[in-house]
Structures are given as C-alpha cells and as structure tokens.
Amino acid sequence: MAINTQDSTCLPLQEKIVHNNKTARAIELIILSFLVSLLVYRLFTFKDQNQYIPWLLALLCESWFTFTWILSMCIKWNQCSMKTYPDRLLKRVNEFEFLPVDIFVTTADPILEPCILTMNTVLSLLAVDYPANKLALYLSDDSCSPLIYYSLVETTKFAKLWVPFCKKYNIQVRAPFRYFTSNSTLLEDDSLEFQHEWKKIKNEYDDLYKKIEVAAQSPFTCDDRNSDFAVFCDVHRSDHQAIIKVISENTDLPHVIYISREKNLKHHHHYKAGAMNALARVSAIMTSAPLMLNVDCDMYANNPQVFLHAMCIVFGYKNDQDCGFIQFPQAFYDGLKDDPFGNQLANYYYLTNGIAAIQGPFYSGTNCIHRRKVIYGLSPNDKINSGNIRNEDSQKVFGKSFELRESAALILSGSIAKIENRTTRPSSLIEPAIHVASCSYEYGTDWGKKVGWLYGSTTEDTLTGVSIHARGWKSIMCSPDPLAFLGCVPSTYPSSLTQQKRWAIGLLEILFTDKNPLLLTLKGNLWFRHALAYYWICLWGARSIPEICYASLPAYCIITGSHFLPNANEWAFIIPVSIFAIYNVYVLWEATRRGVSLRTWWNLQRMGRVTTMTAWLFGFLSVMLKLMGLSKTVFEVTQKEHKSNYGDGVGDKDDKNAGKFTYDKSPVIMPGVVILLVNMTALVNGVLRLSKVHYSEIWIKMLELGLGEMFCSVWVFLCFWEFLKGFFRKGKYGIPSTTISKSGCLALFFVHLCRRFVQPS
Ligand SMILES: O=c1ccn([C@@H]2O[C@H](COP(=O)(O)OP(=O)(O)O[C@H]3O[C@H](CO)[C@@H](O)[C@H](O)[C@H]3O)[C@@H](O)[C@H]2O)c(=O)[nH]1
Numbered sequence: 001m002a003i004n005t006q007d008s009t010c011l012p013l014q015e016k017i018v019h020n021n022k023t024a025r026a027i028e029l030i031i032l033s034f035l036v037s038l039l040v041y042r043l044f045t046f047k048d049q050n051q052y053i054p055w056l057l058a059l060l061c062e063s064w065f066t067f068t069w070i071l072s073m074c075i076k077w078n079q080c081s082m083k084t085y086p087d088r089l090l091k092r093v094n095e096f097e098f099l100p101v102d103i104f105v106t107t108a109d110p111i112l113e114p115c116i117l118t119m120n121t122v123l124s125l126l127a128v129d130y131p132a133n134k135l136a137l138y139l140s141d142d143s144c145s146p147l148i149y150y151s152l153v154e155t156t157k158f159a160k161l162w163v164p165f166c167k168k169y170n171i172q173v174r175a176p177f178r179y180f181t182s183n184s185t186l187l188e189d190d191s192l193e194f195q196h197e198w199k200k201i202k203n204e205y206d207d208l209y210k211k212i213e214v215a216a217q218s219p220f221t222c223d224d225r226n227s228d229f230a231v232f233c234d235v236h237r238s239d240h241q242a243i244i245k246v247i248s249e250n251t252d253l254p255h256v257i258y259i260s261r262e263k264n265l266k267h268h269h270h271y272k273a274g275a276m277n278a279l280a281r282v283s284a285i286m287t288s289a290p291l292m293l294n295v296d297c298d299m300y301a302n303n304p305q306v307f308l309h310a311m312c313i314v315f316g317y318k319n320d321q322d323c324g325f326i327q328f329p330q331a332f333y334d335g336l337k338d339d340p341f342g343n344q345l346a347n348y349y350y351l352t353n354g355i356a357a358i359q360g361p362f363y364s365g366t367n368c369i370h371r372r373k374v375i376y377g378l379s380p381n382d383k384i385n386s387g388n389i390r391n392e393d394s395q396k397v398f399g400k401s402f403e404l405r406e407s408a409a410l411i412l413s414g415s416i417a418k419i420e421n422r423t424t425r426p427s428s429l430i431e432p433a434i435h436v437a438s439c440s441y442e443y444g445t446d447w448g449k450k451v452g453w454l455y456g457s458t459t460e461d462t463l464t465g466v467s468i469h470a471r472g473w474k475s476i477m478c479s480p481d482p483l484a485f486l487g488c489v490p491s492t493y494p495s496s497l498t499q500q501k502r503w504a505i506g507l508l509e510i511l512f513t514d515k516n517p518l519l520l521t522l523k524g525n526l527w528f529r530h531a532l533a534y535y536w537i538c539l540w541g542a543r544s545i546p547e548i549c550y551a552s553l554p555a556y557c558i559i560t561g562s563h564f565l566p567n568a569n570e571w572a573f574i575i576p577v578s579i580f581a582i583y584n585v586y587v588l589w590e591a592t593r594r595g596v597s598l599r600t601w602w603n604l605q606r607m608g609r610v611t612t613m614t615a616w617l618f619g620f621l622s623v624m625l626k627l628m629g630l631s632k633t634v635f636e637v638t639q640k641e642h643k644s645n646y647g648d649g650v651g652d653k654d655d656k657n658a659g660k661f662t663y664d665k666s667p668v669i670m671p672g673v674v675i676l677l678v679n680m681t682a683l684v685n686g687v688l689r690l691s692k693v694h695y696s697e698i699w700i701k702m703l704e705l706g707l708g709e710m711f712c713s714v715w716v717f718l719c720f721w722e723f724l725k726g727f728f729r730k731g732k733y734g735i736p737s738t739t740i741s742k743s744g745c746l747a748l749f750f751v752h753l754c755r756r757f758v759q760p761s
C-alpha cells in the first residue's frame with residue numbers, strides 16, 4: 001500500500017464502536033427471571049388444576065416464549081457498529097489501488113417491478129464516486145423483456161449526461177427520480193450555469209421517463225428483424241436462449257451489460273439464486289472483479305461514497321482476510337407513516353447491532369459486497385496456488401467453460417493484478433459468456449450446492465450467508481451516514497403478506513437442509529452463538545403455532561369457565577402482570593431510543609402478532625406440505641410501486657388512503673379472522689354473564705371469569721382491530737365475504753368444541 005508520508009497519520013480508516021448495553025441487559029434478565037418463575041409456578045401448581053388442558057397448553061407455549069426470549073437475549077447481549085472514514089482513505093490510498101467491483105442488479109418482471117425503478121437503481125450505481133474503469137454493471141433480466149433491454153440502452157445514453165452532472169456538482173442523491181422529486185434541489189446552487197444544466201438534465205430525464213412509458217404501453221413487435229431487438233422476437237419469458245448484450249464499454253462510464261440467462265421448461269431456474277449464479281459466471285468471464293456488489297432492482301445507492309466506505313473496510317480492517325462480505329443495512333424511502341403493516345424492519349435495529357457483534361451480519365440478499373473467492377467456495381485458511389488446481393477438479397466445481405475455470409483459478413490464488421491487466425473487451429467474450437448462462441451449464445457442477453448462491457430455500461440470501469459463516473468467515477456491517485442504499489418496502493397489505501410468507505418459508509426450509517445452523521456448528525466453523533442467532537430468525541414460521549394457541553387460550557377459558565392464568569387474588573398473579581408490563585415498557589423504551597413514534601411502536605407490536613398468526617402460519621404450513629412431498633415452495637416476487645411526480649404512477653393517488661389495509665381473496669388472513677371472532681365471542685359471553693349479576697357482586701364475578709383471561713382477550717381483540725374494520729368496509733378495503741364466512745364457520749366450530757369441554761359446575 002502506498003502511504004503518503006504527509007498524511008500517514010495513524011487515524012484508522014474504520015472503527016468499531018461498542019455500545020453500552022447494561023440497562024437493556026438488566027431488564028432482559030429481569031424479564032427472563034419472571035418467565036422462568038412462571039414456568040416453575042405452573043409446574044408446581046399443575047396438580048391443583050381441575051382443568052389441566054389450558055394449564056398444560058400455557059406451559060408449553062410459555063416454554064417456547066422463554067426459549068425465543070433466550071435466543072434474542074443471546075443476540076442482543078453485545079452491541080456494536082462500524083464507522084468508516086472515506087476522507088482518510090482518499091488521503092492515504094491511491095485510487096489505482098482500489099479494488100474493482102462487479103455490480104449485479106436483478107429484475108424479474110417489468111410489471112411487478114416498474115422498469116423506471118430498475119433504471120434508477122442502475123443510474124444511481126453508475127454515478128457513484130469511484131473510478132469508472134474499476135466498475136462493471138450487469139443487469140440480470142429474468143423476464144427476458146425487450147422493454148427492459150430498450151430501457152437500459154436509453155438509460156445508458158442518459159447516464160452519459162447524468163453522471164458528469166452529479167460529479168460536477170457533487171449531487172448527493174444520484175437516483176434521478178428521487179433527486180427531481182422536489183424543485184428545491186434547483187436552489188441548492190444559485191449559479192446560472194447550474195440552474196441551466198439542472199433544467200437541461202431534468203428535461204432529459206423527463207424524456208427518458210416518457211420513452212420508457214410509451215414503450216411499456218405499446219407491445220413489442222418484430223417489424224425489423226435485423227434490428228438490435230431481433231433476439232427478442234417470439235421469445236417466451238420461461239423458454240428462450242441466453243441473451244447477453246454489452247451496451248457500453250470503455251468510456252467514462254462503467255461497463256453496462258444486459259443478461260437474460262437461458263431458460264426452458266425442463267430445467268428449474270432457481271429464481272433469484274439462479275440469476276445470481278448466472279451473473280457470477282458471466283461476470284467471471286468478462287471482468288472477474290474480486291468484489292461483487294448485489295442490489296435488488298428496488299434499491300438505489302443513496303450515498304455516492306458507498307464503494308469508498310467499503311474500501312475503508314478492505315484497506316483498514318486488520319484481519320481483512322477474515323471478512324467474507326460487507327453488508328449495508330436495508331432501509332426504505334417513502335415508507336408509510338408509522339409503519340402500519342409493521343414491515344419496515346425498524347424493530348430489528350438492536351438485533352442487527354447484536355449480530356454484528358458476534359460473527360457479523362446476516363447476508364440479506366441485497367446491498368451486499370461479497371469477495372468473489374468466498375462465493376467460489378473458499379475458506380479463510382485455504383491457500384491455493386493457481387498452478388495446483390487440477391483440471392478435473394475445477395471442472396467438477398465450476399463446469400466445463402475453460403474461460404471460467406481460468407479466471408476462477410486466478411481469483412482463488414489471489415492473483416488480482418493479473419486479472420486487472422487483462423485487456424480483452426467484454427464484447428469480444430460474448431460467446432463464452434452465453435455458454436455459462438445456459439440452463440444446463442450447472443449440471444454435474446457445484447453451482448448452487450457449494451459454489452455461488454445456494455439452492456434449496458426461497459431465502460437464498462440467508463442460506464448462502466450461513467454457509468459462508470460456516471466456513472469460518474466473518475462479515476461486517478457498514479452503516480455510513482447517509483445510508484448507503486434505500487429501497488421500497490411493500491406498500492400494500494397483501495404484498496407485505498406475500499413477502500412475510502416467503503421469508504417464513506425460506507428461513508424455516510434452511511433448518512431441513514444440511515445447512516442447519518446447529519449442524520454447521522458441530523461440523524463446520526459456525527460460532528455457537530451465531531448459530532443461535534440464525535435459529536432465532538429461521539424459526540419465525542414455527543412461532544405461529546404457540547402464538548395461535550396462546551391467543552385462543554383466553555377465549556377458551558372464558559367460554560369454558562376455566563383458567564390459564566393465576567387468579568387475580570393469588571400472589572402469583574403478579575408474575576404474568578409483571579412480564580406483560582415490563583416487556584411492553586421495555587420495547588417502548590427501545591423504540592423511543594431509536595426515535596420511533598408511539599404509534600409506530602403500537603403498530604409494530606400488534607402487527608408482530610398479526611403477521612405471526614397469518615403469513616408466518618401459512619409459511620409454516622407450506623414447509624410442512626413440502627416436507628411431506630405434497631407441494632413445492634416458490635419465490636413470489638413482491639409488487640413494487642413507483643409513486644411518480646408526474647401524477648401517473650401506480651401508487652395510490654389518494655394519499656389519505658395510503659396505509660389503509662386492503663385485502664384480496666387469499667386465505668392467508670383467515671387464521672387471524674378466526675382468532676378475532678373467537679375472542680369477540682368470548683368477550684360478549686363474558687360481558688353478558690357480568691350483566692346478569694348485581695353490581696355489588698361484579699368484582700367477585702370478574703374474579704371468577706378471570707381478570708387475566710378477560711384482559712388477554714381484550715388485548716388480542718385490540719391487536720386484530722384492523723380486521724374488524726375490514727368487516728365493515730367496502731371494495732378492496734373490506735375483507736371478502738367468502739373469507740369472513742369461512743372464518744366464521746371455523747370460529748363456530750371452535751366455540752362448539754369449547755362447549756363440549758364445559759364442566760357442569
Ligand atoms: O426469479 C426471480 C425472482 C426474483 N428475482 C429478484 O430478486 C429480487 C428480490 O425480490 P423481491 O420480490 O423484491 O423480494 P424482497 O422480499 O423484497 O427481497 C428480500 O428477500 C429476498 C429473499 O426472500 C432476497 O433475495 C432479497 O434480496 C431481499 O431484499 C428482485 O430484484 C427480483 O427481481 C429474480 O431475479 N428472479
């Protein structure tokens with residue numbers, strides 16, 4: 001490393017900041033001790049119960065809650081974050097030493113994922129502050145759409161104006177749709193020249209926008225079979241040849257390359273993981289950068305210095321050899337106010353900082369820079385020398401392509417300089433690239449099994465990440481200010497449910513593969529505490545069962561006149577009350593420390609319950625069906641919305657309705673509706689019984705009904721309040737009547753079952 005003596009101060013390029021966590025630990029321990037006392041109390045009073053079913057069920061559920069509480073305590077025990085200093089980097093490290101990066105953007109559907117969003121992702125990445133000759137951008141299009149290709153060509157033309165503009169005026173937000181949302185950016189600089197250029201660029205962007213829009217509306221025709229678009233004639237998105245086109249190379253811009261991997265109905269394409277592997281192979285042949293950044297099409301680079309921050313870690317981290325990947329946080333723009341669907345991940349802040357203090361953050365599928373050699377299956381201690389890789393071995397791992405194996409050998413042996421000195425232009429490598437993008441290429445190789453993004457889970461990110469950690473790599477969370485990337489979060493309730501269900505499925509699936517974290521601790525190098533952290537997340541789907549049981553317990557008890565909580569006049573009543581009170585105050589305190597509003601806290605709290613009992617339950621059931629061989633799990637792409645400032649976006653035009661729950665015919669919410677109905681029945685039942693007694697005896701009657709049970713029932717009712725509103729609303733804002741009637745039948749059945757258990761008293 002060339003060190004400029006003048007500036008060779010000893011200031012570090014990056015710093016690990018350890019956060020004090022004593023208060024939180026103490027509170028968590030207190031909650032834990034109450035949880036344990038509750039379990040002990042239940043065991044000792046078991047024989048005193050005249051109805052043991054609710055007592056036993058409560059014991060089982062609470063044991064589970066205690067278990068997940070211990071897992072989350074393990075994760076959150078230590079808290080740390082990372083600070084990086086790009087200004088020091090620029091003074092100390094010469095630009096030509098920066099590592100090349102291949103950028104991967106994936107898109108899968110021009111309708112669910114509006115093209116203009118993807119193009120903004122591309123523009124924001126082309127415009128980062130980093131030497132352009134060290135970057136190559138690959139766009140993977142799983143829909144094989146001429147619209148996306150056309151848009152990328154037009155976008156690249158626009159980028160030739162946009163990128164110099166951003167760099168000249170040091171624009172902070174380099175995704176035009178965000179930059180141009182307000183005219184106030186025009187006032188940032190009052191020089192005439194700027195004002196003039198601003199208007200010119202804005203007009204150009206408007207043109208690009210309109211071109212894409214017009215193209216999206218008119219179906220693609222094959223009039224000119226000699227044109228650049230001829231390859232898209234008569235192709236079907238799930239049955240077509242590989243298409244690779246180099247749109248721009250060797251200019252002031254990074255290379256821009258379009259890829260649509262081959263697909264046909266005989267071969268499974270493995271969704272995003274398959275797309276990532278095709279990207280990894282094609283880029284291996286064309287540029288083979290030692291680092292690869294992967295970004296979903298709904299994210300954009302919000303901090304133009306993102307690569308410099310990454311270089312701070314590459315050059316500044318003492319054990320840089322141990323760091324397998326650098327993860328930037330997932331954050332969102334234009335999220336709905338107060339997070340009504342509870343999907344903006346605000347409640348994961350302390351967990352993220354906790355995991356960062358163990359073996360490092362989980363790979364979350366986007367905003368992540370991997371070392372290429374790590375993706376190629378290397379472990380931290382492997383020393384490979386390009387000479388000693390045997391031909392047959394490397395063919396078994398990487399497949400037949402000679403060019404791929406050659407570049408992999410250089411990467412594995414760390415000969416980065418040799419790669420950088422290659423002068424072949426990407427456009428002259430299309431043929432070998434098409435070969436590795438074919439759908440049969442992976443047969444008989446390690447792709448998807450040991451090398452690349454792993455197959456077997458709809459959350460390919462966590463699966464791939466755990467296998468990297470299991471090889472002994474650490475990972476680093478890099479959270480610059482402003483945030484490195486911003487993305488869009490599902491803004492309608494059904495799309496949020498789709499996403500949550502897919503996550504629950506994919507995460508749970510991991511436990512049934514050979515990448516089960518505990519196995520990896522025993523056989524591999526995954527740290528035990530890190531395995532526990534993975535368990536915490538992988539078990540999301542499984543949480544639905546105890547939560548559903550626990551939410552039906554109060555209803556069951558009120559209807560049958562039994563108890564699952566200590567009576568209000570017993571000393572032990574204090575235990576559940578304390579757990580409830582301390583826990584909620586604690587979570588509220590955590591939220592306010594993060595500057596989250598009271599309303600958001602409540603939304604997160606209730607949506608936590610609702611999501612677990614609906615989307616996660618369906619996730620759990622899907623995995624069970626898959627294990628029994630009755631169904632397959634699929635990756636359902638979530639709908640992205642583009643709220644344009646041109647007034648014609650897909651977004652909800654009526655802003656006051658944004659955040660209002662909408663429903664479709666999907667049965668996912670049914671369990672929630674059932675829980676709501678049975679608790680309502682129980683409450684009505686309880687209130688009716690109270691109304692029959694003289695007011696002087698109300699208190700006694702209350703005790704008899706169970707104060708705790710009544711309170712829990714009210715709490716569940718409040719959590720599902722939104723669904724109740726859905727009963728009375730019309731159109732898409734109302735729960736479909738078929739869902740209501742089916743749930744009603746199930747609720748009646750439950751009440752009927754309860755009645756059969758009623759003991760004559
Ligand atoms: O067959 C497919 C399906 C999806 N994608 C791409 O995968 C990305 C993520 O899909 P999205 O519908 O946005 O899913 P999210 O739930 O928002 O994604 C989160 O969760 C996924 C795993 O479930 C991770 O892969 C993502 O990186 C992570 O952001 C998008 O760029 C898609 O274009 C493909 O390329 N091919």
Ligand SMILES: [Mn+2]
Binds near residue numbers: 638
């Ligand atoms: Mn997404």
